Amino acid sequence: MxxxxxxxxxxxxxxxxxxxxxxxxxxxxxxxxxxxxxxxALLGVMVGGAILVALQDKNLFSTANTVEMLSRSSLLxxxxxxxxxxxLCRSLDLSVGYVVALSSLVAATTMDGDPARVPLAIxxxxxxxxxxxLANGLIISVLKVNPFITTLGMGLIIKGYLDTEYKGPAGAxxxxxxxxxxxxxxxxxxxxxxxxxxxxxxxxxxxxTRTGFHMYAVGGNAEVARMxxxxxxxxxxxxxxxxxxxxxxxxxLLAARFxxxxxxxxxxxxxxxxxxxxxxxxxxxxxxxxxxxxxxAGVLILAELDTIFNILQVDPFFKDVLRGVIIIAAVAIYxxxxxxxxxxxxxxxxxxxxxxGPPPEPPPxxxxxxxxxxxxxxx
Amino acid sequence: MGVASITEMTDTxxxxxxxxxxIDKSFLGVQVLHGVDxxxxxxxxxALVGExxxxxxTLMKILAGVxxxxxxxxxxxGQDVAFEHPLQAxxxxxxxxxxxxxxxxxxxxxxxxxxxxxxxxxxxxxxxxMNAHTAELLQDLGLSWLAPQSPVRxxxxxxxxxxxxxxxxxxxxxxxxxDEPTAALSDEEVELLYGLVQRLRERGxxxxxxxxxxxxxxDLSDRVTILxxxxxxxTVDTAAITPDALVRKMVGRPITSFFPDKLPxxxxxxxxxxxxxxxxxxxxxxxxxxxxxxxxxxAGLQGSGRTEVAHxxxxxxxxxxxxxxxxxxxxxxxxxxxxxxxGLALVTxxxxxxxxxxxxxxxxxxxxxxxxxxxxxxxxxxxxxxGILSSLDLVARGYDQEVRxxxxxxxxxxxxxxxxxxxxxxxxxxxxxxxxxxGAKERVYTLMRELAAQGVAMLMISSELPEVIGMADxxxxxxxxxxxxxxxxxxxxxxxxxxxxxHDVDEVTSS
Numbered sequence: 024m025x026x027x028x029x030x031x032x033x034x035x036x037x038x039x040x041x042x043x044x045x046x047x048x049x050x051x052x053x054x055x056x057x058x059x060x061x062x063x064a065l066l067g068v069m070v071g072g073a074i075l076v077a078l079q080d081k082n083l084f085s086t087a088n089t090v091e092m093l094s095r096s097s098l099l100x101x102x103x104x105x106x107x108x109x110x111l112c113r114s115l116d117l118s119v120g121y122v123v124a125l126s127s128l129v130a131a132t133t134m135d136g137d138p139a140r141v142p143l144a145i146x147x148x149x150x151x152x153x154x155x156x157l158a159n160g161l162i163i164s165v166l167k168v169n170p171f172i173t174t175l176g177m178g179l180i181i182k183g184y185l186d187t188e189y190k191g192p193a194g195a196x197x198x199x200x201x202x203x204x205x206x207x208x209x210x211x212x213x214x215x216x217x218x219x220x221x222x223x224x225x226x227x228x229x230x231x232t233r234t235g236f237h238m239y240a241v242g243g244n245a246e247v248a249r250m251x252x253x254x255x256x257x258x259x260x261x262x263x264x265x266x267x268x269x270x271x272x273x274x275x276l277l278a279a280r281f282x283x284x285x286x287x288x289x290x291x292x293x294x295x296x297x298x299x300x301x302x303x304x305x306x307x308x309x310x311x312x313x314x315x316x317x318x319x320a321g322v323l324i325l326a327e328l329d330t331i332f333n334i335l336q337v338d339p340f341f342k343d344v345l346r347g348v349i350i351i352a353a354v355a356i357y358x359x360x361x362x363x364x365x366x367x368x369x370x371x372x373x374x375x376x377x378x379x380g381p382p383p384e385p386p387p388x389x390x391x392x393x394x395x396x397x398x399x400x401x402x
Numbered sequence: 403m404g405v406a407s408i409t410e411m412t413d414t415x416x417x418x419x420x421x422x423x424x425i426d427k428s429f430l431g432v433q434v435l436h437g438v439d440x441x442x443x444x445x446x447x448x449a450l451v452g453e454x455x456x457x458x459x460t461l462m463k464i465l466a467g468v469x470x471x472x473x474x475x476x477x478x479x480g481q482d483v484a485f486e487h488p489l490q491a492x493x494x495x496x497x498x499x500x501x502x503x504x505x506x507x508x509x510x511x512x513x514x515x516x517x518x519x520x521x522x523x524x525x526x527x528x529x530x531x532m533n534a535h536t537a538e539l540l541q542d543l544g545l546s547w548l549a550p551q552s553p554v555r556x557x558x559x560x561x562x563x564x565x566x567x568x569x570x571x572x573x574x575x576x577x578x579x580x581d582e583p584t585a586a587l588s589d590e591e592v593e594l595l596y597g598l599v600q601r602l603r604e605r606g607x608x609x610x611x612x613x614x615x616x617x618x619x620x621d622l623s624d625r626v627t628i629l630x631x632x633x634x635x636x637t638v639d640t641a642a643i644t645p646d647a648l649v650r651k652m653v654g655r656p657i658t659s660f661f662p663d664k665l666p667x668x669x670x671x672x673x674x675x676x677x678x679x680x681x682x683x684x685x686x687x688x689x690x691x692x693x694x695x696x697x698x699x700x701a702g703l704q705g706s707g708r709t710e711v712a713h714x715x716x717x718x719x720x721x722x723x724x725x726x727x728x729x730x731x732x733x734x735x736x737x738x739x740x741x742x743x744x745g746l747a748l749v750t751x752x753x754x755x756x757x758x759x760x761x762x763x764x765x766x767x768x769x770x771x772x773x774x775x776x777x778x779x780x781x782x783x784x785x786x787x788x789g790i791l792s793s794l795d796l797v798a799r800g801y802d803q804e805v806r807x808x809x810x811x812x813x814x815x816x817x818x819x820x821x822x823x824x825x826x827x828x829x830x831x832x833x834x835x836x837x838x839x840x841g842a843k844e845r846v847y848t849l850m851r852e853l854a855a856q857g858v859a860m861l862m863i864s865s866e867l868p869e870v871i872g873m874a875d876x877x878x879x880x881x882x883x884x885x886x887x888x889x890x891x892x893x894x895x896x897x898x899x900x901x902x903x904x905h906d907v908d909e910v911t912s913s
Contacts, residue, residue, distance in 0.1 A: 231526040240517055243506040250504055251518035252489045312508040 057305035096326035105269030113310025126274020131194025131284030156267025160260030204279030225315035242310025426473035449623035467491035497570030560591035588704030661872030679724035699874030747826035811842025
């Protein structure tokens, strides 16, 4: 009918809308993705750190230092991988630090020095941790309690239990399982290798499974997800179970390192550090955007910084100040980049004229338009 | 896919696809639909019109399964249906494109289209097949320039709307209802949508089209159903009714002259606000003069920089080049707060996101700017607020009612009252009548005339050309972030479009 009479109009319109669609895509391609940016930052930290360390005649990449960095990263890595999943769903988990402590105790007391009980202990630990995640997830999705409150409360419950039941270290880890904490292949600690595998599994999970896809949907816009037939509650519960289970693995690792279970590790503040690593890795705290690859880089940056500060013998308090500054600065940069989506569509190059610089080039269509005496540069 | 089955139905044009009979619906004891009937044929574009509050949205949402009817029957292809969830409706072939987009901006086009139904291969999501499917759907609609892998965030409003429609089609939709699909589109994008609707019609898809824009109804629809206050007024062939008659049926009274004349004694005074060589990321070489008692319209296509000018004047995204003068004196406006203090007001384009605190009361919203910016004068000024609200014919249960329960028109009146309370000298109105009903529109227009008579300078941004032509004393046309030209009162829509699209500039500016 109409299409016969207005083919030119349609295609012109189509082209214009296509322009609108294409322009930012190419702009983004020219700009770095957030994940690439995080890895660049990691590289920057490594190079900068190496130079600072070299000034003291030391080598940041020596076997000892590399092993230390990777060992540091594995514990936080497990927790942060799980934390990524819940944050992607626009939730968060403040109970992970306590889950780590509880898991280390469950593991060590179940093993009780008997190598034969190691498989049982691993199963029980993951079950207990998963149960806590299940409770978190159900409270959030069924009772609709705010995740912050839910997991803060859950953390307090676990803390209370730990404080009354365990006055000191408890249980014993057999030598065979302690290998998980200490042995390494070349310069890569076994725990770091397992953590890297978990990270790869996390990346594939988010990119290749429906549940992974749906986590982005639930975090991006829960109502849209629901209207698309996604059972948002299940997705949320799954994320929380997986998050608590990775914290359980971190607890197992701690038990292997210490040789015993310890309640006091909850004082290390893993919940906030893992959130910091996730956010540093470019995952949007409000959900729907990000991924495990970025988190891994965030974890490595934090671990490398720790290693560098240790070698340079930076005052521990000043160390925290520096880490705080770095985390806030990183998130400020991401926030700017989000705002900059508009700027990436800028027609009139940046602030070129703000300080009386040369006027921007007019688009060719207006070259002969005399109606504009005040072009750029006027203040 | 189901595409073949859809085309087979083309020859059964007269086939009644949907029959809604005696639909009743009440909310909290207030009946909003009274036994409404609606018949939609296969392959027809059926417009649904009525003032805000007439029950159009409720009827659409019942069809979509968002709400359940209290009484009445819905028949789809002769089968009784009752949708308890939007998903049920969607699987039965009834899809709805709502005004608020139901898309995930950070995911790709394909991921959005297949959200919740991602194709799998051995348990894992098969992204290749998903993208190929989406590309196929897009190609069928002649939209192959849209890439399935582009993130939705990068698309224009029209692009996002297309994704919604493609998503509907991917469910083999036989009925697609669209709620004011053109509300946020530029004229050019509206053309694209027209083309799309045309293609859908040819495939035998029935379209239920809700719009406030009469022109679209007459351009597109085969039949039109008119609702008023929850009652069915009539269903007629569009060809058999005139726009005047349609408006009369909608409002129950004839609107003799839609755009009110200037009030006696209104005349252009001194230059209140002047911009010279204003520019930033989005704008360049902006020269503007707003005179007391004058309504200047700012026209242009979507994305031409209209809203950006408003934001620059108001200190939201300020000019980095050029200067702004108020009463001839240069001023620095670096924030909305400074703008308000300088006597400016900005009625924003998106009243829900930028104009109102939706969960606060009418009165709290109307006092918002006063309380925030001029707390010392606030108490004195605030006494005027109820008077302003009632002078705007605001319909609310009371001034303590939360504004989210008000109709779009009444919400807009609250926004206007909020600014009038500050007694501004310059008012920037960004799409002042978007998404509001005919009656409220008329009130906004009269208000603008009243303000002009009081000597207020106004800049009206609008994508509705009749409004621009009908209200403005001068029309400044933007194109690609620059001023393409200026037209006097009495110019035609064609002249504005010519400037806005950048064609035949010379012929027009010489007029």
